[in-house]
Amino acid sequence: MAKKELQLLVAEQKVLNKIYAIRGEKVMLDKDLSAMYGVETKQLKRQVKRNINRFPKDFMFTLTRKEFENLRSQIGTSSWGGIRYMPMAFTEQGVAMLSSILNSKTAIEVNIRIIRVFTKLREYTLTHKEILIQLAKLEKEVKGNSRDIENIFMVLKELIQKQSTPVVRNKIGFRHYD
Template identity: 35%
Template sequence: NPDKFPSTYMFQLSKDEVEILRTKISSTNYSAKSRSLPYAFTEKGLYMLATILKSKTAINTTFAIIETFAAVRELKRELVELHKEGDKEEKHSKMQHFGEILTNIVMPDLETTETESSLELNFIIGKIKHSVKRVKR
C-alpha cells in the first residue's frame, strides 16, 4: 500500500544503518546480496500500519489513536468555548474541564501513588494550570 505511506511515514535505511541493524539484531533477514535497501517506518508510519494490520495489538493501537484524536478535537472545542466565556465562575469551571481533558491526553497512564502532578500552559487568552492527584490503578 505505497499510497498510504508518504515520505514522512517511512524512509529508506542507508548501507551503514543496515550494517548496524545486522550486527545488533541477529534475526534480521536482510541479505547482503539484496539490491535495494530496506525501509523503516516513522512514528506516523507505525500508526498508519496499525490501521492496516489485523492483529490484536494493531487493533488496540488503532483504538488508542482514534480515542486520542477525538480527545484532541474535544480539547479544541473546549478552548474555543473557554475563549468565548464571559462569566468568571463559568470560565474557571471550563478551565478546570479543559485541564482534565489535556491531562488525560498528555498523561493518560500516569501511575503514581498519592502524588500531585501539575500541567501549566500559556495561551494567548490566558494561562491554564491544572493539578491532578491520581492514585495507582
C-alpha cells in the first residue's frame, strides 16, 4: 500500500471515528469539525449562527443536555472543558453546507474528505440492507420447506433403521434332502 493511500485511509478512519448516531441520524459534532478545519469551536458556531437560514433542522441541531450526557458517557470522557453551550450536531448535508460558510482551502479539503466518508457509510449500509433482505427471503423459503426437510429426514431414519436390523432370509441354492 502506497504511503499516500495509507494516509488517506488513516484520515478516513479518523473522520469515521467522529461520526455519531444521534436522533437516528449520522452526525458530526461542532467540536470535532472545528478541530478538523483548524478553527476554534466558537468561531465555527458564530459563522453558523450568522448563516442560520442555511441550516434547517435536518442539516444541524443542538444537542439536549440528556443527549450530551449520554454521548459523553459513551465516549468515556469526564469533561469537555467546561462547555457553556450544548454542542451542535451536523448531518451530512450540514457538513456540506459548512463549506459554503467556512471558505478556506483547509475547510474545502476536509469537507470533501468527510463527504466521501459519509458516502461510503451510506453505500455500506445499503449493501448490508440488501444482504438482510436476501436473508429474510431465504428464511421464508426455508420455513416453507421445513416440513419437506423433516419428511426427508424421517424417511432417511427409517431406511437406516431397516438396514441395521438383520433380515432373516431363506438360503438360496439346492437343498439336499435325505
